[in-house]
Amino acid sequence: MNVTNLACLKCGRWHAPGAPVSVCAAPGCGGLLEVEYDYAGIAGAVDRDALAADSAQTIWRYAPLLPVTAGGPRPPLAVGGTPLYRATRLSTELGIPDLWIKDDGLNPTGSLKDRASAVAVAQALEAGHTTVACASTGNAASSLAGNAASVGLRSVIFVPARAPAGKLTQLLVFGAHVVSVEGSYAEAFGLSEVAIAEHGWYNRNAAINPYLVEGKKTVAYEVAEALGWKAPDWVAVSVGDGCTLAGVYKGFKDLVQLGWLDRMPRLLGVQAEGCAPIYTALKAGRPLVPTAENTLADSIAVGSPRNPDKAMRAIRESHGAMVAVSDADILDSIRLLGRTTGVFGEPAGAAGLAGLRQAYRCGLANPKERAVVLVTGNGLKDIVNGTKAGGGPIRIPPDREALRRALAEAGLD
DSSP: OOEEEEEETTTOOEEOTTOSOSBOOSTTTOOBEEEEEOHHHHHHHOOGGGGGGOTTOSGGGGGGGSSSOTTOOOOOSOOOOOOEEEOHHHHHHHTOSSEEEEEGGGSTTSBTTHHHHHHHHHHHHHHTOSEEEEEOSSHHHHHHHHHHHTTTOEEEEEEETTSOHHHHHHHHHTTOEEEEESSOHHHHHHHHHHHHHHHTOEEOOTTTOHHHHHHHTHHHHHHHHHTTSOOOSEEEEEOSSSHHHHHHHHHHHHHHHHTSOSSOOEEEEEEETTBOHHHHHHHHTSOOOOOOOOOSOGGGOOSSOSOHHHHHHHHHHTTOEEEEEOHHHHHHHHHHHHHHHSOOBOHHHHHHHHHHHHHHHTTSSOTTSOEEEEEOBBGGGOHHHHHHHHOOOOOOOSOHHHHHHHHHHTTOO
């Protein structure tokens, strides 16, 4: 393992790697921790161009840059290696010549969160845990349950009652013990922390477990590698707790520190208007204030985010921006993404595209620059809102004349 220490972002205190801490243990601090590596040693031992030769094409290609022991246990699911598409038709429609779509909905359980959960399960196995647990609006939960099931670990999941049926079904099929909380995500999170502390389970809550951002950062590695180790100008990321945005930033920062990239791309964080506490805090230049969770994009419906500091740092230090988009814009982007690229994103997955479109409309981004949109989750996880976006079928009786009329009305004659 090439981890050198865990550094507190608030007080600067260092903690030894492997220490059983989630936040800074300094008296009165409790700040978020960040994993630091021996970058000079890694750069001297790992050839970036040789990574492409690894036939596995999973996140474990990047093991020297992950908080896992060399040769240690790994969950067998093929996490990572998702495609980066040149979105030609979408580019033409939007007038953005150099637009790319990273479809992370093709991970084993259908979301980017598999990257964090794979690291969580690897760490739990190394430490001898038999149970892993987390709170989630859906995707972190299903990713943890699936990765845990693949190695025989027990999973306990806390979700708000509004979690979509598709995600709940995944959890139950994977054999998870599901606690559905009649309340907000924040309340589900609080109960998970109580249970984890009382029972000594492995804590997969990415908002406070510093190691899980390390799994998420691998999506940045893959983007850079697919683009020939050239940083895009913009990367659009949907934001709930802030962990995914923090992970993308950490990934690109690693590559700059290794000398594998010459610069950091600008990050565009995207929240829903009905639940945009990080966007509001950044825009107003004041501390974060919890908000209601009024959006159909359940994966980013986090009114009391646990990782806002890392998310806001990612925006500031990348010279990026935050935007908030309406649910109507998100639904329109699901439809636009699907009909121009063949990629079906859930609401939070398409929010990045909605945010990029808004950034162009308001002049934050230049359409001549290269942009990458991270589609963080598969649309099959939320069929209710997918149906709202896509509309209904042509309905007719079994009659040839009715068929002709219907096709003519649809412009298909």
